[in-house]
Amino acid sequence: MTKIIVVGGGAGGLELVTKLGRKLGRKGKAEVILVDRNRTHLWKPLLHEVAAGAMDAGIDGLSYRSHAHNHGFSFHLGSLSNLDREQKTITLAAMLDESGKPMLSERTLEYDILVLAIGSVSNDFGTKGVSEHCIFLDRPQQAEHFHDELMNRFMQYVEGELGSDKVEIAIVGAGATGVELSAELYNAVEHLSAYGFDHLDPDCLRLTLVEAGPRILPALPDRLAGMAQKELRELGVDVRTNTMVVEATDKGLITKDGELIPATLMVWAAGIKAPDFLKDIGGLENNRNNQLIVNGTLQTTRDDSIFVIGDCAYCMQEDGKAVPPRAQSAHQMASMTHRNILALLNNKPLKTYIYKDYGSLVNLSRYTTVGSLMGSLMRGTMMVEGLFARVVYMSLYRMHQVALHGYIRTGLMMFVGRINRLLRPKLKLH
Numbered sequence: 001m002t003k004i005i006v007v008g009g010g011a012g013g014l015e016l017v018t019k020l021g022r023k024l025g026r027k028g029k030a031e032v033i034l035v036d037r038n039r040t041h042l043w044k045p046l047l048h049e050v051a052a053g054a055m056d057a058g059i060d061g062l063s064y065r066s067h068a069h070n071h072g073f074s075f076h077l078g079s080l081s082n083l084d085r086e087q088k089t090i091t092l093a094a095m096l097d098e099s100g101k102p103m104l105s106e107r108t109l110e111y112d113i114l115v116l117a118i119g120s121v122s123n124d125f126g127t128k129g130v131s132e133h134c135i136f137l138d139r140p141q142q143a144e145h146f147h148d149e150l151m152n153r154f155m156q157y158v159e160g161e162l163g164s165d166k167v168e169i170a171i172v173g174a175g176a177t178g179v180e181l182s183a184e185l186y187n188a189v190e191h192l193s194a195y196g197f198d199h200l201d202p203d204c205l206r207l208t209l210v211e212a213g214p215r216i217l218p219a220l221p222d223r224l225a226g227m228a229q230k231e232l233r234e235l236g237v238d239v240r241t242n243t244m245v246v247e248a249t250d251k252g253l254i255t256k257d258g259e260l261i262p263a264t265l266m267v268w269a270a271g272i273k274a275p276d277f278l279k280d281i282g283g284l285e286n287n288r289n290n291q292l293i294v295n296g297t298l299q300t301t302r303d304d305s306i307f308v309i310g311d312c313a314y315c316m317q318e319d320g321k322a323v324p325p326r327a328q329s330a331h332q333m334a335s336m337t338h339r340n341i342l343a344l345l346n347n348k349p350l351k352t353y354i355y356k357d358y359g360s361l362v363n364l365s366r367y368t369t370v371g372s373l374m375g376s377l378m379r380g381t382m383m384v385e386g387l388f389a390r391v392v393y394m395s396l397y398r399m400h401q402v403a404l405h406g407y408i409r410t411g412l413m414m415f416v417g418r419i420n421r422l423l424r425p426k427l428k429l430h
Contacts, residue, residue: 001031002031005109005111007035008119009034009038011044011330015334017073021068025073032074033073034068035109039063039065039077040063041062043397046397051143054365077104080116083282085282085283085306092104115341116292116308117308117310118275120138120273123270123272123273127245133250150265151429153169154189167265169206178267183365186202188427192429207237207238224371224372228368244256245270272311274292284303292313297350297351310334323355324355328396359371359372371392
């Protein structure tokens with residue numbers, strides 16, 4: 001029986017393995033396996049909400065093992081450490097439990113078709129002190145760590161033990177993650193004041209958003225980026241553009257001009273790259289950001305039995321531009337790879353992937369949403385904002401849920417979510 005392994009349970013990987021499980025695994029036409037180092041899945045574009053406490057990863061996370069049982073594939077907990085293309089095997093590294101004791105030994109899995117959907121991690125560009133003093137938001141665990149630190153700072157402020165007149169936070173990188181997190185933090189402060197955090201209000205927060213480029217949100221048109229920046233400044237965010245960070249210390253960020261931006265809590269969201277262990281893995285071709293280079297069918301340039309999708313794939317289009325690392329790219333790649341794997345199994349020609357840009361949306365918590373819509377919805381580009389943009393933004397997550405669960409289950413989840421909003425606090429407090 002054909003063995004298909006998908007490594008990485010992010011947006012693209014989980015959608016792909018779900019489709020393969022339904023189509024092949026349930027019918028006994030192939031053995032479909034998902035490998036991931038985490039036990040649960042959470043849509044990565046929502047990690048800023050976990051960081052601010054607007055979303056609880058423990059409640060909203062999806063169990064890989066349960067999902068595998070329901071959709072015809074199996075799940076292996078582990079991290080990819082080696083790829084042997086000649087033997088067609090992958091090696092999963094030994095795992096330790098939370099106390100540091102051995103939990104799982106090193107394992108080897110055989111494959112006939114391999115899909116790498118490992119995603120991306122933050123790129124600190126070798127900036128001094130960043131790995132020691134800044135928090136990245138690549139995984140739910142990191143977002144939860146930031147939330148714990150955030151709650152501790154607010155508690156210290158309320159009890160008068162912070163040692164400063166404000167809670168000082170700095171975010172490096174004014175892309176979607178940095179901008180959305182900035183707005184969510186002000187939303188969090190307003191909610192916390194209702195849950196016993198006396199004397200806590202937006203004025204207690206000193207938040208600095210640092211961007212090396214000339215403006216925030218480079219993926220959006222100038223007018224929308226300007227609107228978002230105006231909204232952030234009205235909230236109280238100190239937006240610094242054309243500001244390059246050269247070092248992070250325990251006291252804050254040091255800029256190229258020698259200025260110290262004071263902060264006791266720092267987030268690095270300035271760039272992404274594929275994980276370092278992908279560089280030269282299995283002798284596959286990489287670019288300088290460790291992404292694996294693929295051809296138009298999303299197969300690697302040096303091995304037709306290996307597909308790569310999502311942020312870790314470097315796919316050049318006919319216009320000379322690479323496919324951008326976005327959730328919509330991962331979704332499209334997952335759909336195309338599903339079709340191409342079925343074609344491969346049936347000895348039919350594979351199709352070429354063509355990226356379709358449907359625009360970008362940025363949600364500034366409950367304050368506003370801005371973005372641009374493109375593609376099949378209309379001719380040209382339409383700029384959107386406010387309630388309509390918010391509805392479209394939320395529909396992106398719902399589409400991801402539909403791909404995983406179907407319309408009925410997604411509808412039930414939305415209904416339960418409405419009830420939970422009435423029963424649970426508006427913000428995670430623990």
